[in-house]
Amino acid sequence: DAKTTQPNSMESNEEEPVHLPCNHSTISGTDYIHWYRQLPSQGPEYVIHGLTSNVNNRMASLAIAEDRKSSTLILHRATLRDAAVYYCILRDGAYGGSQGNLIFGKGTKLSVKP
Amino acid sequence: EAGVTQSPTHLIKTRGQQVTLRCSPISGHTSVYWYQQALGLGLQFLLWYDEGEERNRGNFPPRFSGRQFPNYSSELNVNALELEDSALYLCASSLGGRIMNTEAFFGQGTRLTVV
Numbered sequence: 001d002a003k004t005t006q007p008n009s010m011e012s013n014e015e016e017p018v019h020l021p022c023n024h025s026t027i028s029g030t031d032y033i034h035w036y037r038q039l040p041s042q043g044p045e046y047v048i049h050g051l052t053s054n055v056n057n058r059m060a061s062l063a064i065a066e067d068r069k070s071s072t073l074i075l076h077r078a079t080l081r082d083a084a085v086y087y088c089i090l091r092d093g094a095y096g097g098s099q100g101n102l103i104f105g106k107g108t109k110l111s112v113k114p
Numbered sequence: 115e116a117g118v119t120q121s122p123t124h125l126i127k128t129r130g131q132q133v134t135l136r137c138s139p140i141s142g143h144t145s146v147y148w149y150q151q152a153l154g155l156g157l158q159f160l161l162w163y164d165e166g167e168e169r170n171r172g173n174f175p176p177r178f179s180g181r182q183f184p185n186y187s188s189e190l191n192v193n194a195l196e197l198e199d200s201a202l203y204l205c206a207s208s209l210g211g212r213i214m215n216t217e218a219f220f221g222q223g224t225r226l227t228v229v
Contacts, residue, residue, distance in 0.1 A: 032215045043204050043220035044157070051215070087157075091215065101170045102147055102206065102218055104157040 004088045009109040012078045020073040020108055022088030027068050032091050034102070035062065035073045037084040044087065044104075047073065083112045116140070118207050118221035126227045127195050135190040135224045139207030145169075146188040147206040147218065148180060150199075157204065163188055164210040192226075200228045 005023040012018040024033065034049040048055055048062045050071075055062040061074040075082055087107040119138045127133050139146050148160040159172040163182035177193040186207075192199055202225050208218040 034217070036218075038157075043223050044206075045220065046217035049215070049217060101159065101162050102208075103159050104149070106156050 004090060004105055006086075006088055006105065006108045008106065009111065011111045011113065012075075012082075014080060014112055014114050015077050018075040018078045018082070018110065018112075020075070020086050020088075020110065021070065022072070023070045024088070024090055025069045027090055028092070030092050033062065033064060033068075033071050034089045034091050035060070036087045036089065036104075037082075038087070038107075039081075039084045047086070049091075078110075078112045080112050080114060083110055085109050118205055118219050120203075120205050120221035120224050122224060123222070124225045124227075126229060129195055129197060129228055131195050132191065132193045133195060133226060135192075135203050135205075135226070137188045137190070137205030137207075137221060139186050139188070139205075140219055143207035143209055143219075144186050145208045145210030145218075146182055146186065147208075148188070148190050149204040149206070150174075150201045151204060151223075152198075152201040160190065160203075195228045197228050200226060202226075 032049050032051050035047040036044040037047050038044040048057055048060050050062045050064055063072045085107040087104050121136045145164045147162050149157040150160055151157050161180045162170040166182050180190045182188045202223045204220055204223045206218040206220045209216045
């Protein structure tokens, strides 16, 4: 499986932007970059995903490097409710690819200070 | 629309017993994933089913098994329970088949305690 590397933990102040980095130097051409987060005592929830272009949705933005070997999840204004473990995952979008699996790494634990 | 549902939400079993956990995916989703999350640890991938077939299996012993039914619901079976099997078992579903670039949705999990 393709691997991702994330910092173990990060801290942010409330109402400030947060940039969560992810390295994926072995990414293949058909791998999509997915982000999930897991709030305390809950199952993971989808945040955003993309292939090559930057993506925006109501929760966050995803900035993808031109060579696709790294990406950054951007939370524009962190709130206390954003405190969670954030996972960056590569998922193969090619039909029949075994990498279409969802393998979670250790993620980044984000703490938000009031 | 109903999300991913798992049953039961909690259960307590004795070491050596067998347990079956159930997962109903979101309507229209054909892929189901199972994960184990021990307390305070990350998600360990167990099994992935897509359109009724096992597509991938994580590094777990054979006493962990499962299946996917024609309606795409799924069961996870664990035989000969051990104390270290105590964990939250999470199920996720997504569109599958030829549509592999979409998001997955998780259930709230089944908390298994082995005593």
